[in-house]
Amino acid sequence: MARIAVDAMGGDLAPRAPIAGALLALAALPQDLHIDLVGPTGIIEAELAALLAGEYAGLAHLRERLAIIEAPDVIEMTDKPSVALRGKTNSSMVLGIRRVADGHAHGFVSAGNTGAQMAASLMILRLHAGLTRPAIGTIFPTALQPVLVLDAGANVDCAPDELVQFARIGTVYAQALLGRPEPVVGLLSIGEEPEKGNTAVKEAHQRLRAEAGIHFLGNVEGRDIARGRADEGPFDVVVCDGFVGNVLLKFYEGLAPMIIGMVSKAAGLNPHDMAASLKQLDAEAYGGAPLLGVKGVSIICHGRSSARAIHNAIAVALRAHESGMVDAIGRKLSDGLPDASHSGTAA
Numbered sequence: 001m002a003r004i005a006v007d008a009m010g011g012d013l014a015p016r017a018p019i020a021g022a023l024l025a026l027a028a029l030p031q032d033l034h035i036d037l038v039g040p041t042g043i044i045e046a047e048l049a050a051l052l053a054g055e056y057a058g059l060a061h062l063r064e065r066l067a068i069i070e071a072p073d074v075i076e077m078t079d080k081p082s083v084a085l086r087g088k089t090n091s092s093m094v095l096g097i098r099r100v101a102d103g104h105a106h107g108f109v110s111a112g113n114t115g116a117q118m119a120a121s122l123m124i125l126r127l128h129a130g131l132t133r134p135a136i137g138t139i140f141p142t143a144l145q146p147v148l149v150l151d152a153g154a155n156v157d158c159a160p161d162e163l164v165q166f167a168r169i170g171t172v173y174a175q176a177l178l179g180r181p182e183p184v185v186g187l188l189s190i191g192e193e194p195e196k197g198n199t200a201v202k203e204a205h206q207r208l209r210a211e212a213g214i215h216f217l218g219n220v221e222g223r224d225i226a227r228g229r230a231d232e233g234p235f236d237v238v239v240c241d242g243f244v245g246n247v248l249l250k251f252y253e254g255l256a257p258m259i260i261g262m263v264s265k266a267a268g269l270n271p272h273d274m275a276a277s278l279k280q281l282d283a284e285a286y287g288g289a290p291l292l293g294v295k296g297v298s299i300i301c302h303g304r305s306s307a308r309a310i311h312n313a314i315a316v317a318l319r320a321h322e323s324g325m326v327d328a329i330g331r332k333l334s335d336g337l338p339d340a341s342h343s344g345t346a347a
Contacts, residue, residue, distance in 0.1 A: 001034060002034070003034045003035070003036060004033070004109060004317050004321075005036040005069070005107070005108045006037055006038065006096070006109045006110075006310070007096050007112050008044050008047075008092060009038075009074045009092045010093060010111045011111030011112055011302075011305050012077070012111075013111075015043055015044060015047045017310055018111065018307075019048055020310075021305075021306075021307040021309070022066065022314065023062055023066075023307075025311045026062040026065050028311065029318060031065075034065045034067065035067070036069045036105055037067070038092040038096040039068075039071050040071065040072055040074070040092075041070045045068065048066070069095065071091055071092040071094075071096070072090055073091035074091060075088050075113050077303060081115040081116040081119040084116045085119055085123065092112075093116055097117075100298070101124045101125055107296075107298070107317030107321050108297065108317070109288060109299045109301065109310065109313045109314055110299070111301035111303055111304075111309075112303075114300055117300055118134065121291050122134065125298065127295070128294070129330070129334065130165070131169075131293045131333060132159075132161070132165070133155050133293070134292060134293035135152075135155065135242070136242070136245075136290075136292070137152065138150070139289075140225060144227070144228030145236075146286075147228060147236055147237065147238055148178065148237045149245055150166050150170050150237070150292060151245050152248075152289060153242045153246035153249065156241065157200075157241060160203035163204035163240075164207050164214075167185045167208055168211075169292045169329055169333075170185060170239060171183050171213070176320075177316075177319055177323055178236065180236045183215060183236035183237050184217050184236050185208070185215060185217060185235065186217045186218065186220035186230060186238050187201060187238075187239050188221075188222070188225075188248075189219040190221065191221065192218060192230060193219065205218070213332070217232050217235050220235060287305075287315060288302075288305070288309070288310075288317075295326060297321055297325075299313050299314075299316055299320075
């Protein structure tokens, strides 16, 4: 049996979207899946009753696989992470992550305050030995097959060592969740030549060239991501700092609506038909992004996540648990850094 904790109060569309997403996940995913809805009991019960009496009436039989975990506090989207963690220790986010740390749940999903979720995950789940920072891993559609981009926003500035760490983490994710036996890693830069890029990227390039256990392709450029390949060949993982990765992510999020609108208008097509044909560009299909590097499954969703997006994020959490990804990352880091046990950041 697998159990996923969902932040019922996280996101702009809470509590309706997280609760409806949980029902959709229970209907579509294996029957041994159970979900904990974490938040104020009264609010959750009222919303759940309304959903099961209305649009989701056909899913009433799934109620027995839902548990409500009382969490009276709510971390708002505008709360500063440090203040929220100190003052709202009984929040749906903190208690949900703590359920993972205590072994009561196998993963946590939230569309709430991203900064608070990262801070709470670091504080409660802790980092793997050999890591100095976690990374948000986001799936990007390409002309070939989806690729993993990290970091997508957890760390604005990164040292060369941290970019190498992201390559190790990304390799494990691509093997465990994307099914790529020998993932190829590219380093995002402003040119394919090793001497192109800022100081951190140029140094990381040299280190990745010599890194055992990493199939390093070399530098890739922004245009290569949409193609899914550079001149040297296709890749599965793209490494960059969180500033660049988040700008790239936001650009991608706006790409599909622009293409659909322009082509539909020019060709006189129905926008809904166009959207269906470009469903691989739909961010909601990927649900959420794991915070990679912490010792537990913590899935970060977009603040405007719909019920469908939450459903897919729960599926990501379930796959992460079933694949053993978290333990595999720990082993990869240990193999890559024999002296990682002496790291000051190890939990």
